[in-house]
Amino acid sequence: MEVAQLAESLGFASIWAGEHVVLPRPRREKPPLDPDWPMADPLVQLGYIAAGTTHLRLCTGVLVLAQHQPVRLAKQGATLDVLSRGRFVMGLGLGYLDTEFEVLGVPATQRRARFREYLGAMRALWLDDTPEFEGRFVSFSGVDAYPRPSTPGGPPLVMGGYADAALDDAAAFGSGWYGFGLLPDATKEVVDRLHARLRANGRDPREFEIFMTPRVRLDQGLIEEYERAGVTELVVSAESIDIAGIKRRLERNSPKAHGVAPAGADTRYAWEA
Numbered sequence: 001m002e003v004a005q006l007a008e009s010l011g012f013a014s015i016w017a018g019e020h021v022v023l024p025r026p027r028r029e030k031p032p033l034d035p036d037w038p039m040a041d042p043l044v045q046l047g048y049i050a051a052g053t054t055h056l057r058l059c060t061g062v063l064v065l066a067q068h069q070p071v072r073l074a075k076q077g078a079t080l081d082v083l084s085r086g087r088f089v090m091g092l093g094l095g096y097l098d099t100e101f102e103v104l105g106v107p108a109t110q111r112r113a114r115f116r117e118y119l120g121a122m123r124a125l126w127l128d129d130t131p132e133f134e135g136r137f138v139s140f141s142g143v144d145a146y147p148r149p150s151t152p153g154g155p156p157l158v159m160g161g162y163a164d165a166a167l168d169d170a171a172a173f174g175s176g177w178y179g180f181g182l183l184p185d186a187t188k189e190v191v192d193r194l195h196a197r198l199r200a201n202g203r204d205p206r207e208f209e210i211f212m213t214p215r216v217r218l219d220q221g222l223i224e225e226y227e228r229a230g231v232t233e234l235v236v237s238a239e240s241i242d243i244a245g246i247k248r249r250l251e252r253n254s255p256k257a258h259g260v261a262p263a264g265a266d267t268r269y270a271w272e273a
Helices: 002-009 042-051 070-083 098-104 111-127 164-173 184-200 220-228 243-252
Strands: 014-017 057-060 088-093 157-160 176-180 209-213 233-237 268-272
Touching: 002 243, 014 042, 014 233, 042 057, 042 070, 070 088, 070 111, 111 164, 157 164, 164 176, 164 184, 176 184, 184 209, 184 220, 233 243
Parallel strands: 014 057, 014 268, 057 088, 088 157, 157 176, 176 209, 209 233, 233 268
Antiparallel strands: none
């Protein structure tokens, strides 16, 4: 909690929590984490942080949607949205670590079809006066689920992934897109693809958010390159072996330290738990 409160006091706009239910042992190239890395459940973590903060947006970067039961995830998302007074942002991705699907007993096949169907099921529970859904993987009728989200339209949905299908889903269903580790030129290429899809869907790209976690040391020039590439919010990795190290990284990469506008201005800055 003290780390989140420090980030808020330093002017960060949001906190992002990733998801891996398990990590492979021995370590593999992807994800680049040791098997004993203490990766907390993102929804539990963000619910805890919500109680001690006031304006940080609480974002998952990203939940592996096909690994979740969508009716229960809709309930969790709506609850966090209400308890945080509309600060929850649900980042969603397809997932790539087959080991996780195996240990959870979830088929790793047809992930894109499950992804799209689960999206539809959650939106029905959040938005429809009489929720019902009929699909290949999930169906329900004659039920309701309260609390409904306090955010009109439900929590913002931010999509991950670089494939054409992922960008299609982001443009069709998302309020934003989240990327990891791309340099500005590669980021711009994805942003251009996204903007073309948004326009094809009759949507204004200026109302669509682009989030990026760089894997290189930031400086003012690089931050400006990301801005020109279309990034609306940089998500700074604050990984460290202890709390003191996380605090140092937050202070070294704070908006003020890099001459970036604080939360609430047009240019935003975030950090990744």
